[in-house]
Amino acid sequence: MTPAERERTSTARIATVQIKTGQIDWAALTDRVLACCADIAACTEVPGQITRTFLCAPMRDVHARLGSWAAELNLETQVDAGGNWRAVRRSADAAAPTLIIASHLDSVPNAGAYDGVLGVVLGLALLEAQGAVPLPYHVELVGFSEEEGVRFSVPFIGSRALIGTADVLLDLADTQGQTVAQAITAYGLDPAELDAARFVGEVLGYFEIHIEQGPVLEAEGRAAAPVSAIAGQARLNLSLTGKANHAGTTPMGLRRDALTGASELVLAAEELARQTPGLVATIGSMHVLPGASNVIPGEVQFTLDVRHAEDAVRMEALSKLLKRAEQIATERSLTFASELRMEERATPMDPGLGALLAAALEAEGRPAAPLVSGAGHDAMLVGQFWPAVMLFVRSPGGLSHHPDETVLPGDVEVALKVGTRFLRLLADQGR
Ligand SMILES: [Zn+2]
Known part of the structure; x- marks a missing residue:
């Protein structure tokens, strides 16, 4: 039957x-x-x-x-x-x-x-x-x-x-x-x-x-x-590392700003989740280093939480986002690292x-x-x-x-x- x-x-x-x-x-x-x-x-x-x-x-x-x-x-x-x-x-x-x-x-x-x-x-x-x-x-x-x-x-x-x-x-x-x-x-x-x-x-x-x-x-x-x-879920710790430098003397074309790179990923996660029925993706915590108004962000540590009712959809979305992060890092001369902190089917x-x-x-x-x-x-x-x-x-x-x-x-x-x-x-x- x-x-x-x-x-x-x-x-x-x-x-x-x-x-x-x-x-x-x-x-x-x-x-x-x-x-x-x-x-x-x-x-x-x-x-x-x-x-x-x-x-x-x-x-x-x-x-x-x-x-x-x-x-x-x-x-x-x-x-x-x-x-x-x-x-x-x-x-x-x-x-x-x-x-x-x-x-x-x-x-x-x-x-x-x-x-x-x-x-x-x-x-x-x-x-x-x-x-x-x-x-x-x-x-x-x-x-x-x-x-x-x-x-x-x-x-x-x-x-x-x-x-x-x-x-x-x-x-x-x-x-x-x-x-x-x-x-x-x-x-x-x-x-x-x-x-x-x-x-x-x-x-x-x-x-x-x-x-x-x-x-x-x-x-x-x-x-x-x-x-x-x-829904199954995955939670990751992510980081993008560039180079902290003087906010006044470093021209835009010569920067390795970790936060502008992370921002691209935040929007990419939102876009992917909006386009994928049932998917939710959240960057809920972000730590910007060294964290001063006159210093270009040299490093950003942040989290990613991805959930879906089907594990295959969640895993595919996560793999797309990690690939996108690598791309962003390459384009902006940053280093990307990720660590899977928790995964539930x-x-x-x-x-x-x-x-x-x-x-x-x-x-x-x-x-x-x-x-x-x-x-x-x-x-x-x-x-x-x-x-x-x-x-x-x-x-x-x-x-x-x-x-x-x-x-x-x-x-x-x-x-x-x-x-x-x-x-x-x-x-x-x-x-
Ligand atoms: Zn309850």
Whole structure:
């Protein structure tokens, strides 16, 4: 069967599903989600801000807040040795596979109230919406301990623990000299138990709801969208070296100005990214030496960040830009050097789960065209192990990692309805 045929077949099956959601008070459940997010926003290391790093003391209050809702739903809860808050809703069939619903509970310094938290709280609301309706799969809700990489400069500690690759991080130290292992111990957990945090069992899928943190849904007037892939990225340190000299006495034709060369590359990167659908390229940092108003720049150290949903497109673009840099250097008698600092492959989301999520959106009368995530998410790690899908919720003003980050209540309600349909479509799929 070709992918197109497979899609038609699954869409036909989806169309036959009868979903009865009339008895749920969506507005009340939405209010409950927003109130819970507000309560969690009050759990902070820095009074007056929202700041929660890996296993900081206020994380206990977050776990308690989630735990009280989970208790109402009769979920089994625990905090694993990676600091992840976990709640399980068991299916009647013990041998059933598990749907993991997750996002993260930590934040950047002076953050907003919804990045990560919204996805975990919506997970509870989705289970509340299910009520006593049986599902042919277990659901495990995970509030990841760490995604932002603030405390140890390495992100995804929580999702790495879930997939069983966090042990290599135990000796990393924060700026106070405390290691990941010591932070786990200080919280009352046992780093020796980290292996038990790894999810063992059959995973039906991984579902993460997250705010978009960008301006696309708002520009398109859409409440929510499925994510088709998390973009791969490369980050490089670059330098162009010429010759510093007197700004008054050196004629223009006799200069080897590193900054004018770098400027050409900045514009070349912008032009290439504008001409290549889906490509983003950014020179976000530039250090000009010696950095005086009356001296021709002798050296420029700068960065390049290139991202695309397809690794081949990203790599081709990067190779073009590096060639262009060499050309500029030759034309201007400069020396060019580059160093690859970080490279992450793109993570495609699972097409089958994506089709179900799209069907859920369409059933709510919403357009379902997918977005590519330019930012990294836990789904990027988890998606390398298990079929994963994300639902993005509109970010008003495209704003995130900022105290003014917000969501529209109507969009949260859409996410709830779409998520509820998604869970039921997934249940029906197995029959
Ligand atoms: Zn996030």
